[in-house]
Amino acid sequence: MTAPLLRPRHDPSDQARFARSAAAAQGSGLRTEDFADWLAGRRLAHRFSVDRIPFAELDGWSFDEASGNLGHRSGRFFTVEGLHVSTGEGPFREWHQPIIKQPEVGILGLLVKEFDGVLHVLMQAKMEPGNRNLLQLSPTVQATRSNYTKVHKGSDVRYIEYFTQPGRGRVLADSLQSEHGSWFFRKSNRNMIVEAVGEVPPHEDFCWLTFGQIGELLHLDNVVNMDARTVLSCAPLGGGERDGSALLPDGELLSWFTAERSRHEVRVRRTALGSLPGWRRGADAIDREDGRYFSVVAVGVQAGSREVASWSQPLFEPCGLGVTAFLLRRIGGVPHLLAHARVEGGFLDTVELGPTVQYTPENYAHLAKEDRPPFLDLVLAADPGRIRYEAVHSEEGGRFLNAESRYLLVEVDETEVPLDPPPGYAWVTPGQLTWLVRHGHYLNVQGRTLLACLNATAVRG
Amino acid sequence: MTAPLLRPRHDPSDQARFARSAAAAQGSGLRTEDFADWLAGRRLAHRFSVDRIPFAELDGWSFDEASGNLGHRSGRFFTVEGLHVSTGEGPFREWHQPIIKQPEVGILGLLVKEFDGVLHVLMQAKMEPGNRNLLQLSPTVQATRSNYTKVHKGSDVRYIEYFTQPGRGRVLADSLQSEHGSWFFRKSNRNMIVEAVGEVPPHEDFCWLTFGQIGELLHLDNVVNMDARTVLSCAPLGGGERDGSALLPDGELLSWFTAERSRHEVRVRRTALGSLPGWRRGADAIDREDGRYFSVVAVGVQAGSREVASWSQPLFEPCGLGVTAFLLRRIGGVPHLLAHARVEGGFLDTVELGPTVQYTPENYAHLAKEDRPPFLDLVLAADPGRIRYEAVHSEEGGRFLNAESRYLLVEVDETEVPLDPPPGYAWVTPGQLTWLVRHGHYLNVQGRTLLACLNATAVRG
Numbered sequence: 071m072t073a074p075l076l077r078p079r080h081d082p083s084d085q086a087r088f089a090r091s092a093a094a095a096q097g098s099g100l101r102t103e104d105f106a107d108w109l110a111g112r113r114l115a116h117r118f119s120v121d122r123i124p125f126a127e128l129d130g131w132s133f134d135e136a137s138g139n140l141g142h143r144s145g146r147f148f149t150v151e152g153l154h155v156s157t158g159e160g161p162f163r164e165w166h167q168p169i170i171k172q173p174e175v176g177i178l179g180l181l182v183k184e185f186d187g188v189l190h191v192l193m194q195a196k197m198e199p200g201n202r203n204l205l206q207l208s209p210t211v212q213a214t215r216s217n218y219t220k221v222h223k224g225s226d227v228r229y230i231e232y233f234t235q236p237g238r239g240r241v242l243a244d245s246l247q248s249e250h251g252s253w254f255f256r257k258s259n260r261n262m263i264v265e266a267v268g269e270v271p272p273h274e275d276f277c278w279l280t281f282g283q284i285g286e287l288l289h290l291d292n293v294v295n296m297d298a299r300t301v302l303s304c305a306p307l308g309g310g311e312r313d314g315s316a317l318l319p320d321g322e323l324l325s326w327f328t329a330e331r332s333r334h335e336v337r338v339r340r341t342a343l344g345s346l347p348g349w350r351r352g353a354d355a356i357d358r359e360d361g362r363y364f365s366v367v368a369v370g371v372q373a374g375s376r377e378v379a380s381w382s383q384p385l386f387e388p389c390g391l392g393v394t395a396f397l398l399r400r401i402g403g404v405p406h407l408l409a410h411a412r413v414e415g416g417f418l419d420t421v422e423l424g425p426t427v428q429y430t431p432e433n434y435a436h437l438a439k440e441d442r443p444p445f446l447d448l449v450l451a452a453d454p455g456r457i458r459y460e461a462v463h464s465e466e467g468g469r470f471l472n473a474e475s476r477y478l479l480v481e482v483d484e485t486e487v488p489l490d491p492p493p494g495y496a497w498v499t500p501g502q503l504t505w506l507v508r509h510g511h512y513l514n515v516q517g518r519t520l521l522a523c524l525n526a527t528a529v530r531g
Numbered sequence: 532m533t534a535p536l537l538r539p540r541h542d543p544s545d546q547a548r549f550a551r552s553a554a555a556a557q558g559s560g561l562r563t564e565d566f567a568d569w570l571a572g573r574r575l576a577h578r579f580s581v582d583r584i585p586f587a588e589l590d591g592w593s594f595d596e597a598s599g600n601l602g603h604r605s606g607r608f609f610t611v612e613g614l615h616v617s618t619g620e621g622p623f624r625e626w627h628q629p630i631i632k633q634p635e636v637g638i639l640g641l642l643v644k645e646f647d648g649v650l651h652v653l654m655q656a657k658m659e660p661g662n663r664n665l666l667q668l669s670p671t672v673q674a675t676r677s678n679y680t681k682v683h684k685g686s687d688v689r690y691i692e693y694f695t696q697p698g699r700g701r702v703l704a705d706s707l708q709s710e711h712g713s714w715f716f717r718k719s720n721r722n723m724i725v726e727a728v729g730e731v732p733p734h735e736d737f738c739w740l741t742f743g744q745i746g747e748l749l750h751l752d753n754v755v756n757m758d759a760r761t762v763l764s765c766a767p768l769g770g771g772e773r774d775g776s777a778l779l780p781d782g783e784l785l786s787w788f789t790a791e792r793s794r795h796e797v798r799v800r801r802t803a804l805g806s807l808p809g810w811r812r813g814a815d816a817i818d819r820e821d822g823r824y825f826s827v828v829a830v831g832v833q834a835g836s837r838e839v840a841s842w843s844q845p846l847f848e849p850c851g852l853g854v855t856a857f858l859l860r861r862i863g864g865v866p867h868l869l870a871h872a873r874v875e876g877g878f879l880d881t882v883e884l885g886p887t888v889q890y891t892p893e894n895y896a897h898l899a900k901e902d903r904p905p906f907l908d909l910v911l912a913a914d915p916g917r918i919r920y921e922a923v924h925s926e927e928g929g930r931f932l933n934a935e936s937r938y939l940l941v942e943v944d945e946t947e948v949p950l951d952p953p954p955g956y957a958w959v960t961p962g963q964l965t966w967l968v969r970h971g972h973y974l975n976v977q978g979r980t981l982l983a984c985l986n987a988t989a990v991r992g
Contacts, residue, residue, distance in 0.1 A: 320541055
């Protein structure tokens with residue numbers, strides 16, 4: 071054995087390359103000001119239509135006679151089942167809800183490559199039936215296992231070989247990250263960033279952009295889809311190495327998180343969709359008598375640019391626009407975010423870190439003042455001069471219909487939120503979140519969206 | 532806000548302090564050569580007896596009429612239920628087994644303190660009913676939530692305040708780590724190392740030892756218990772920082788692990804203990820007709836040094852002595868261990884890294900040669916000159932009866948195991964494992980034992 075077999079465990083040049091790309095306001099491909107026309111062109115090139123349909127018109131999907139669970143005759147894709155959650159704390163100590171069960175692990179992959187010495191990302195114009203504007207910018211690859219093992223009987227997933235075949239690329243990030251814990255039962259996806267080896271064949275639905283250009287597009291409403299945002303959060307754009315300073319050293323942050331994960335006694339039980347207290351099934355929707363939270367509905371899809379030409383499927387449609395925000399405070403000159411250790415019924419392990427605020431205000435409007443979510447009113451009443459970032463983004467358009475949230479970064483000062491926040495909250499730096507996101511199940515998908523927005527838009531100030 | 536609020540995220544002096552303690556062959560307290568007498572003294576000071584009893588003589592424990600599950604009338608402690616696991620691969624594609632369900636998170640805590648400038652660990656002589664020699668060296672604190680919330684109605688857990696009350700200590704390590712995935716359903720414990728602030732009151736069942744002294748004791752059979760070993764593995768004794776070289780850079784190691792966790796389709800379903808195919812319930816044991824794997828049995832305990840004076844409880848009793856070994860190979864002069872991404876039915880998430888070999892040979896003796904576990908025969912036939920570490924250790928004596936395994940580190944060369952090992956295996960450095968163990972669910976409990984043995988005994992060479 072000779073020493074050249076060994077490689078440094080850590081290559082510090084990677085972080086510098088990401089930073090250079092984030093600072094590049096234009097790249098070697100599409101110019102940012104031409105992006106809207108390009109996306110409009112892709113929209114014209116394909117015919118899409120999505121229509122609400124009654125459950126009875128779903129093709130291949132049906133309710134199980136015994137359980138009332140909704141599933142596909144192939145046994146693949148996903149099922150809609152029931153969930154009973156009890157937490158023994160807070161204004162909602164126990165509840166029943168429909169939940170999406172999709173145990174297979176998908177791949178969300180960004181293919182990157184240097185042009186003129188700057189990393190570019192291959193982004194895709196992709197239709198998803200639940201997005202209000204249907205076509206958004208998605209990662210290079212967005213594939214469920216059913217997708218790339220061809221349960222759809224459709225075409226191959228383009229560029230998937232870079233993420234599944236050794237030697238086609240160099241992996242820069244690869245972790246299992248959770249999806250929405252309120253709507254998915256223990257779902258996670260591989261979030262991968264791979265640098266291509268060799269020439270990458272072009273395709274008209276794909277374009278190369280720098281991280282700086284994507285940061286610019288993240289200021290627009292409903293353009294960069296959720297799958298793209300979560301993988302972007304895994305890029306070491308905002309530091310994340312263990313150097314630097316913070317209010318809590320890394321070891322204390324890990325200890326706080328471990329204590330939060332240990333102190334909650336969350337009991338989760340899968341139940342039958344057909345017998346969920348408080349929920350009713352009609353011909354067109356499964357919803358609640360009080361009209362809150364979300365409904366399960368069905369859509370029929372006609373599309374040209376997807377793996378198959380037409381299909382139908384269930385979607386979750388939330389009630390109302392979400393508000394998702396990190397409070398941001400400069401401590402000793404260093405920006406810190408107020409992270410919240412959130413219980414969501416579908417998490418693999420009790421809690422993950424989320425934004426300070428992650429609520430649909432309508433669902434809480436009926437509560438007494440002391441039961442209203444902490445910091446929600448502070449965000450809703452924030453002076454526009456304090457808002458450092460704001461855009462409306464869609465959640466996973468392949469499973470959720472018109473699920474949109476207003477994402478914000480709101481700066482506060484020491485008179486508004488103390489250094490020692492209430493139980494369940496901690497001040498952390500963006501670099502610490504980037505450090506944690508190398509591993510799975512620390513930061514929830516909404517937190518990852520805001521981390522991506524913060525890191526990728528930093529160039530604009 | 533002023534800058535002094537900030538602290539460095541990482542304090543490099545911690546690692547040096549652990550290294551100094553690991554190098555200290557004697558400390559300021561008990562001398563290593565006096566340890567055996569001290570332990571014998573503690574054994575004399577307390578009366579212990581443990582006897583096998585029929586299930587009918589269990590006090591407070593009974594089989595549920597409908598499910599056959601075994602539980603305590605208080606609803607606390609743990610239950611023994613059934614599990615159905617299917618993996619779709621290997622010689623065992625599907626099986627049924629009893630499993631321990633104990634959803635609460637316990638604390639395993641080491642209290643440390645500097646004497647004469649060297650870190651010492653407060654170790655406890657603690658009786659556990661399943662240990663063949665009953666009394667072993669355990670962490671300062673070893674408490675289930677039932678323990679320290681007094682479901683036992685016994686005495687307080689000594690020194691617990693250092694691990695639960697802010698300001699009593701400085702946390703040096705704190706992570707949620709899995710227990711035995713073959714016998715526990717998704718059980719994890721907080722593994723904590725806390726440096727005491729102020730004087731620590733002495734107690735006759737406790738002694739202060741350096742990490743070097745504990746390393747010496749780890750060469751003895753059945754002295755350092757499993758709970759102590761797992762927390763010891765969380766100490767940054769063997770490096771673990773991102774500097775240094777390895778066959779796989781850290782990013783590639785994470786990607787390999789993520790791929791391993793994603794590629795297995797493990798289906799786990801909790802079932803009723805009363806109707807497990809292949810298992811039978813007698814008056815004294817639940818066991819298998821073929822005599823393999825383990826039995827569920829019951830014991831009555833009389834003890835003076837435990838929180839309560841006497842009790843009875845179920846235990847799992849494995850059949851045969853386990854063999855648990857890492858193959859070790861110097862690559863470019865740097866020691867690497869051959870880690871195995873293992874599926875265990877009770878893991879929270881599909882796979883964790885384990886030793887190269889972790890089997891009870893008797894359970895595999897009936898298999899055809901091609902189905903025998905990889906590398907097992909290589910370990911069993913290892914030349915004594917290649918064995919870098921060997922000792923018999925007990926598994927969790929509070930849940931398992933006479934569960935012992937021969938732990939080994941066996942050095943191999945390039946003619947025996949290639950740099951590119953079979954699927955499911957990877958060469959990793961001890962420093963990389965120490966880096967991963969800051970987070971939960973990467974390294975299984977057997978792997979943590981061997982990491983602790985490797986790191987803490989390195990002083991002896």
